Amino acid sequence: MLDSALAPHACHPGRSRGRRHPEPPAPTRTEYQRDRDRIVHSTAFRRLVYKTQVFLNHEGDLFRTRLTHSLEVAQLGRSIARSLRLNEDLVEAVCLAHDLGHTPFGHAGQDVLNECMQDFGGFEHNLQSLRVVDRLEERYPQYDGINLTFETREGILKHCSRRNAELLEAREPGGVGRRFLLGRQPSLEAQLCNLADEIAYNAHDIDDGVRSGLITLAQLRDVPLFDRYRARAEAEYPHLAAPAGQRRLLAEAIRRMLSDQVYDVIDATRAALAAHAPADVDAVRGMPALVEFSPDMRAQSQVLKRFLFRELYRHPQVVQTTDRARQVVRELFSIYQADPREMPPAQAASALEGDAQQRARTVADFIAGMTDRFAAREHERLTGRRLLGR
Known part of the structure; x- marks a missing residue:
């Protein structure tokens, strides 16, 4: 929709409050x-x-x-x-x-x-x-x-x-x-x-x-x-x-x-x-x-x-499956908290160099970014137990 066709109470891109890091406008978008x-x-x-x-x-x-x-x-x-x-x-x-x-x-x-x-x-x-x-x-x-x-x-x-x-x-x-x-x-x-x-x-x-x-x-x-x-x-x-x-x-x-x-x-x-x-x-x-x-x-x-x-x-x-999923996430959090070196190098370094707050947040960021199947595989790698998947 052209900017001129927008309602007055709509967000017009030319009147945006901008980005945290200023950038020049794009020529075509x-x-x-x-x-x-x-x-x-x-x-x-x-x-x-x-x-x-x-x-x-x-x-x-x-x-x-x-x-x-x-x-x-x-x-x-x-x-x-x-x-x-x-x-x-x-x-x-x-x-x-x-x-x-x-x-x-x-x-x-x-x-x-x-x-x-x-x-x-x-x-x-x-x-x-x-x-x-x-x-x-x-x-x-x-x-x-x-x-x-x-x-x-x-x-x-x-x-x-x-x-x-x-x-x-x-x-x-x-x-x-x-x-x-x-x-x-x-x-x-x-x-x-x-x-x-x-x-x-x-x-x-x-x-x-x-x-x-x-x-x-x-x-x-x-x-x-x-x-x-x-x-x-x-x-x-x-x-x-x-x-x-x-x-x-x-x-x-x-x-x-x-x-x-x-x-x-x-x-x-x-x-x-x-x-x-x-x-x-x-x-x-x-x-x-x-x-x-x-x-x-x-x-x-x-x-x-x-x-x-x-x-x-x-x-x-559904409850039975999600209970197992909850266990996977809880145990992953505990394992990474105890030994951040089980995470990839960048996350491990961030967790080890910070205080308890930074360590926990780094672990949470890593887990939150996981897909279902990666989380299940990681849990199996770290515990030797397969709780989810075939």
Whole structure:
């Protein structure tokens, strides 16, 4: 979308708050297009192909990974942004980067790494995503990280504890941590990424859950948000009710559910923008969140989320696997803490030359950057036990 076609309250690349390390503009790309390209070419982005959503990497070739999830979020985000005249390139950049700091083994890995780091500041995957793009990527001779714009970094940092916000503010006064201290909102593009993330994972967790056999279409009849689209698809295409049509029926129901949620967000957000009439991006930051579901769609989405939590995320088979994944992460942390020389030379040197805080953070950075299969192999190398994989 041309800069002139953007809404006044959208993020215009020519008005960006810039990068921490100033750079001359690119001749053929906007600032947010450069951010997107740097993210796509980063090592952390490539690792997402072997990082878990719900099902661990060894459990099947067709289940979502962090990479495919990020691509789906970006697609949804761009579609909505176009209708709202927001900056599609910024939305895409944030969507593609929002999970760069996720650990192996999904939320199980994140939770146990946070437990391991309790005496050293804890672990937040959103903060780790920012740490990846600000410090851990090693691609440029002049600086650590990939030097993204303020607006992309602001969107990546979806959540942040007050303690960590204060630390960020001390290092970067007026930077991405300040809004958490002031209770302000991020840009509309960042708000949109948060909602696109929710829409995407609810839909693809239904798909992966049914594909895995852990949940069924019969169970989903108890979820109004999904079942009404299933019923409509079956009424329009009766042959899909047969066993041979179930795969197509599931896909059609999910497609319709996604479309209605996208249209709902567009309509609800337009109404909120009309009511609050923000003049520019700074005005947006002082208002309530404006990118939103309608109240009815929000309530229905919550019912779906509770169903997935109960029937899929807490399914005994998923819990059994994630318990083993938690053990892998916990034992890796303990081993590397005791002997950092088990890590590659650069990480070992960083851990050995610093204090206890630096050692623990170096270990956490190394583990967080692992893919599922690398973490499983490392654990087997160091313990002689295979807990995951074939």
